[in-house]
Amino acid sequence: MDLRFTAEELAFRDELRAFFRSSLPESIRDKLVANKGLAKDDIVTWQRILNKKGWAVANWPAEWGGTGWTPVQQHMFQEELQMTPAPQPLGFGVTMVGPVMIAFGSDEQKKRFLPRIANLDDWWCQGFSEPGAGSDLASLRTSAKRDGDHYVVNGQKTWTTLAQHADWIFCLVRTDPQAKKQEGISFLLIDMKTPGITVRPIVTIDGGREVNEVFFDDVDVPAENLVGEENKGWDYAKYLLGRERTGIARVGFSKERIRRIKELAAAEIAGDKPLIEDERFREKLAAVEVELKALEMTQLRVVAAERNRVGNKPDPASSILKIKGSEIQQATSELLLEIVGPYAMPYQPEHDEEERWNEPPIGPEWAGPIAPTYFNTRKVSIYGGTNEIQKNIIAKAILGL
């Protein structure tokens, strides 16, 4: 047992840090530090910088542009990105549909889509959830009927993150309404420009526009856009959901946020001294830091175990990381809210790119996004499988209950 990184690993981390520091546009970093939303261009710009360096799809096999890094290196990449802080490569392409195509897609699909995912020429979004299919995802009803060389898709997806930017959507659709619910589902790639698709924004409680409803009204999809076999889509979805084993805990993100909390709490005077010197505040902060350190160690244990993994079965421990990681993100968002105090109140919708508020800031210049960040962060225990669903998974897969 040795918790130290090797000299080579530390040198690699330095290389990551140096590159991120020198290559990330300052304006993008500033937005992330201040909890402000990123524009589409910010994310595209950064992913292209990474792609030029050969790091945009680090987790893919080398033949499709992957780096061949060890699990520790992959972990460091995520961690350093989050701590910089820098945007992560767009997950819907890089960690979701890309790996599914690599594992189950046709050669044509791989050649056509993968390089464009790496360079973010195509922005992908995820069409899984439906109004009637949330935690019970397999009950989804959006239908795809085969008609000659194409499918006709009808139905509705929801909570579709950043669909407003998307060129393509990967969807779970029902192709066999007679089969048992998990067995009649297929995995379909749909061009967002196809006639019959309507995207409608859902404004979340923070005032932000991240998620959307996507409606499909007799949408024609070429049959060649089916991934793998018809009615095997549920297996591919499970593969996708189990893929992201590390990075899901967002340890680096929370470390960076704690750095920010300390910086703000040191400058904020409460009574006759900085808030950071308030005993109760410090203890709450220390408690979160202990949890985060424990999570980091747990994550490193999962990373180290990757070496010994056989096959591609999802590691149920990643569910632990997700639960704890989301709880910590929520706890840090509460500490930020405590720091800002009464200036949590003014509604300053700079969070929303499209309705940018051009008034001078009210109160401290950093106050605007704090309350919205707290409101928005409630989502992290809901998306990607609610924490309750994660507990169901652990109860079944690890405890055998």
Place this chain on the structure above:
Amino acid sequence: MDFDLTEEQRLLKESLDRLIGDRYAFQQRKTYAQSPEGWSRELWAQYAGLGLLGLPFAEQYGGSAGGPVETMIAMEAFGGALALEPFLATVVLGGGFLRHGGTAEQCADLVPKIVDGSLTLAFAQTERHSRYDLADISTVAARDGAAWVLDGEKGVVLHGDTADKLIVTARVGGGRRDRDGVGVFIVDGKAAGVSRRGYPTQDGLRAAEIALAGVRVGPEGVLGEPGEGLPLVERVVGEAIAALCAEAVGAMAAMHELTVEYLKTRRQFGREIGSFQILQHRAVEMLIALEQARSMAMLGTMMASEVNAAERRNALSAAKVQIGRSGRLIGQQAIQLHGGIGMTMEYKVGHYFKRVTMIDSMFGDADFHLRELARRDGSPAAA
């Protein structure tokens, strides 16, 4: 970075697990606990035979020069067994003082006897008022020629009732809570002026209240430089905290396993109670707390020998916080999920619960260490 055990460490773990499987069934433990000393001399000899009592010591004294990982393996196994023997008191604490503070003569005299099982030790630190403050000492050591004379009262000395020798902290100068002026002495358990009142602890171990009245200690009983003993105490207590964290993980893992097993076998309303989602989620919350605790016990283990004292202290405090919190959650839920049977003395789970509760109150509970971290602005050190 790896979390794997070496081949030798794996063998150590296997032989320990075997011994405990053979000799530490719940009923056997009860027999040991009811013996006059409250633990098994016979098993102690077997530990010596397996080399367990020599794990952390240099080879020249008969030890096997193991590190914190070996101690962690042993303590985790003892935690799972609810072992009663004075391993922590003798090998980790007493042995720690000799390893870090003993002269070559002191080590040559005492360590081989620890290793062969013929010498047990105990650490007499706590006083009625001191709670968890290691510097809060009012026992006095006064110089008398080449010797020292100790007067004072020590409490809750783990295995202090049977220990052959006591490691005693005493003031040679300074005020009651000063960092300076602390001396560390080796006192024979049967020395004139030592009176001990032994008693069982809540978790089935043994401890003693010890009064020292004009106890003479010769120069051979002085550990380190009198007056500058606190860093030595902190170093050794740090190792003890890491060891306790590992022991707690062993106990928590056993509680969790017992509970999950119970959920799978206990039937109510015509079905296994483990089929109820609310109980499943509770069991998962216990698992998360266990894995977080295991992670921090590992961190504590690796940081126990860190030379940077501030980083070492912060990591060990963070580990103790996590262990205390996880232990409380897992212990309370283990009892709750067992229902009435969990409340009974004749069932094992309650004994684990009591042990982890007592571990929290040794060398600083979760809130104490949290306050320490907050006071020091101690971010748990980076790995």
